[in-house]
Amino acid sequence: MTDTSTSASASSASVATAMIADINDSNFQELVMRNSQRFVVLVHFWSALNPQSLLANTLLEKLAHQFAGQFILAKINVEQQRALAQKLGVSDVPFYKLVKDGKMITENAGLLPEAAYRSLLTHNITQEPSEVLRLQATEAFAQGQFDQAVQLLGDAARENPNNFKIHLDLVAMYLHTDHLENAQNLFEKLPQVAQDDPKGKFLRGLLVFSGLVKDAPSIETLQARLAQQPNTHGNGNTSANQDDPEALYYLAGYLMVNAQYQNALQCLFKLFSVNRAYLDGAPQKLILTALDMLAADYPDLIIQSRRKFQSLLF
Template structure:
């Protein structure tokens, strides 16, 4: 599963008045079609479009991303009374079933699309693998993820799941090796970005005292900077991001100069990595950091 991963073939099409009937309306009887009304001069359009293209890559075969350049396709823009961009319409069975206006977090588009996606065998196997992981049956996890990768080699979330398992079981080198073989769109996906943090903090945890020693230190000295940062490492590799935010804010408040303001730098890095997968959490703690700063 680690070698020779094929390139994803996303269904991304440019729409004109001539192909709208076929590419959007007719195709929507087979797959959901997300229509993106955009323009080259539109800043928010340029912000969200690459994210949607990455989503089309990672969900290849499950929906179609149809792009309409309103500067070139004025007839379509007028037909659909597009007053502001970006503007999005989701088609299914020839009809608009959902709409969005403006730039939203990627999670919002996933939320709109997911109820209408066809069942995907590799996703079922991923869910079974996650259940096996919860009970510590790691051999079964590897077997199920291997089947999932065979069922859909384009589903990079399968490979990211395996990276995650390696990291949580202390196999940092294997996790890093597999992650490095994945394409950039997978590494920089909402699921991939947090794994970069897990790998970096996994190395920090390897060099830190045990979690029992860190907790004992913090019981005696709750503001100990070294112990607080070590705790952050353990929290991050176990996906306890909110607790990690709390520990970093405490470190920032009490030891702002510790390791050249590492608390603030780590918070900013976490915000960037988690903004798509945990938008509300990031928004909340970004505000808390700003309040402490100003």
């Protein structure tokens, strides 16, 4: 976990970082009440014994990264901080309190959908100008206005050159418009902290799989190859087209770039089972790339997939 006593000051550094802190009775006043004069603080009460509060933790930590430098996620483990939780009037989890300017402005019990947490933050965070322009660019791109989106991102970058989310958005737009080389060149120029951001990791993986299918046979051709029945030869041996490593390799790439992540992972596991040494160990490298790429947004899928991969390794 990132302690807010250091990361809060990091918001003025070259890039913003997620501000997440574990709160206890000794640091509550400093990290929650005093910091709330500068940032919105979402205090989340949770317990390792409560699955819903664990899921809320996952959702809120994801948002802390997406809204990096804009709010503080202050986590209170009620099993470890019983006295503090009681003092704050909290007995059930998950539960949150939103603190701003030293005052609690709203609170709610129970697990909320990610969209509800996002809306809560959006309505209470005062966005800096580059973020406003970045969101306008996202909306323009969604409406098919690519040139306007790029112009808005340029304006946002001039407003705040240190907001790396602007450049990650541009990488994503290049990928969605098949400008793979532009996307790759821009991504490689980004600082390491941007590349290691959850969105950066996702885009790094997407670049890998987009490059993989750039000159691949069509997806229809690959599916047809894998759908063919095994051919029996006179010596009794069979050639199983369903185990065609090249077709599995390229098909996994297509599935990943088309957001069919579970099917893509199954395809990669099949390829690993068929020929783990294919292209100098490409199956294992691609599986690890996919797991890293999807870890932030698809935790349940990743847990299942890691278990599956472990079973294949031994």
